[in-house]
Amino acid sequence: MYKIKKTALNRSRLLTGTYKTVWSIVRAVLLIGLSFIILYPLIYMVSIAFRPLDELFDPSVVWIPKHLTLKNIKFAMEKMNMLKPVGTENSLFNSVVVNLLSALLQVASTAFVGYGFARFEFKLRGFLFGVVIFTMVVPVNSIIIPLFLNYRNLHLLDSYFAFYIPAILGQGIRSGLFIFIFRQFFKGMP
Numbered sequence: 609m610y611k612i613k614k615t616a617l618n619r620s621r622l623l624t625g626t627y628k629t630v631w632s633i634v635r636a637v638l639l640i641g642l643s644f645i646i647l648y649p650l651i652y653m654v655s656i657a658f659r660p661l662d663e664l665f666d667p668s669v670v671w672i673p674k675h676l677t678l679k680n681i682k683f684a685m686e687k688m689n690m691l692k693p694v695g696t697e698n699s700l701f702n703s704v705v706v707n708l709l710s711a712l713l714q715v716a717s718t719a720f721v722g723y724g725f726a727r728f729e730f731k732l733r734g735f736l737f738g739v740v741i742f743t744m745v746v747p748v749n750s751i752i753i754p755l756f757l758n759y760r761n762l763h764l765l766d767s768y769f770a771f772y773i774p775a776i777l778g779q780g781i782r783s784g785l786f787i788f789i790f791r792q793f794f795k796g797m798p
Contacts, residue, residue: 706771713775721778722790743784
């Protein structure tokens with residue numbers, strides 16, 4: 609009787625150890641495969657960026673270029689007006705200013721709303737939070753055209769206010785998610 613229990617116990621330990629080993633191998637293969645799928649395009653683009661024009665379509669050059677060059681990057685930066693002085697039409701400076709300010713405004717406004725949902729009791733709180741959650745489900749494509757028409761009617765096209773107003777009002781594309789995250793954060797605070 610004791611021998612049978614001991615044998616069954618050893619067999620179950622062996623199966624558990626085998627299962628863990630097989631699962632760790634399968635998990636490693638999946639992670640390596642996903643890493644390859646994600647990193648391959650990035651590595652390929654970096655490799656292409658540093659190749660000279662004559663090596664661009666050379667089949668003998670696969671990953672590492674024979675001659676490294678920065679001409680492609682300089683060409684792209686010139687075409688995108690990134691090398692012009694600040695104050696002129698410098699697209700890099702404009703992108704940083706617009707994105708940084710709208711991100712800060714959106715974080716501030718969604719933090720205020722999330723704090724309100726977490727700390728204050730008021731009528732229709734559950735309904736309004738449901739509306740906020742529903743905004744995460746609405747596809748962006750369904751609101752782009754009405755937003756464009758509203759901005760055109762308000763003469764806000766080609767201005768920075770088209771980025772700042774939705775950020776200030778908490779109406780950005782991902783504001784529902786940010787409000788939810790801030791609500792959960794403030795709800796967990798003592």
